[in-house]
Amino acid sequence: MVSKCLYCGNELVEVMSWKGLFYRVPPFLCNECEKHLMIIDGKRCSGCSRSLEELSSDFIKGEQCLDCDRWESDYEWKGVLRQNESLYQYNDFLKEYLAQYKYRGDYVLAKPFAHTLKNYIEKSEIDIVIPIPLSDERLYERGFNQSTALLEEAEVRPSCLLTRFHSEKQSKKTRKERLQQEQVFQLGEVDVKGKSILLFDDIYTTGTTLRQAAKLLKEAGAAEVSSLTLARG
Ligand SMILES: [Zn+2]
Numbered sequence: 001m002v003s004k005c006l007y008c009g010n011e012l013v014e015v016m017s018w019k020g021l022f023y024r025v026p027p028f029l030c031n032e033c034e035k036h037l038m039i040i041d042g043k044r045c046s047g048c049s050r051s052l053e054e055l056s057s058d059f060i061k062g063e064q065c066l067d068c069d070r071w072e073s074d075y076e077w078k079g080v081l082r083q084n085e086s087l088y089q090y091n092d093f094l095k096e097y098l099a100q101y102k103y104r105g106d107y108v109l110a111k112p113f114a115h116t117l118k119n120y121i122e123k124s125e126i127d128i129v130i131p132i133p134l135s136d137e138r139l140y141e142r143g144f145n146q147s148t149a150l151l152e153e154a155e156v157r158p159s160c161l162l163t164r165f166h167s168e169k170q171s172k173k174t175r176k177e178r179l180q181q182e183q184v185f186q187l188g189e190v191d192v193k194g195k196s197i198l199l200f201d202d203i204y205t206t207g208t209t210l211r212q213a214a215k216l217l218k219e220a221g222a223a224e225v226s227s228l229t230l231a232r233g
């Protein structure tokens, strides 16, 4: 069978191997592209999955990065998000890849992650998986929510319980400004009491967005909120 790499278009040659006999996931990316997808391994922050190996010791406190330490030292945010897990490093390749996926709407680019996401979510003991929503404005512009589409491709049923009523353009604000602004999410008429919830997003950058969503869910009675992102920025 010959098909093409979803990203670069090079021909894929399926190599028969012992592994292939038991574990047949069709390849979506050529070896060249695949090797740029870097799984975060080695020592990572217990709070946010950031690789601790590339951080200087000034930015590490115990098992955590300084950012997580700061979140957990703030009584308003302590424990709001139990933990973030990220699968891949947000390197130049993944940045470019996700840009193509998101902005050009190449849905099909979700496929190479489906298997890993499905496995991860099946293993975790979670009641509800909620993708971080886009604002209506952004959804209209883009035509789809990249996080919801990733989950659907992984055969995970997303529960779209949150709506977002503020612009995503937060980058010019300082951390303090972002935190002080009012809640950006709204929770639908659903009972999340006692539930264990997984938030899902494409990238973890500052962790602010995920924590704002987690806070709302905790205030509504969720037992525990953690998050999973494809990449750790
Ligand atoms: Zn390729």
Ligand SMILES: [Zn+2]
Pocket: 045, 046, 047, 048, 049, 050, 064, 065, 066, 067, 068, 069
């Ligand atoms: Zn961290």
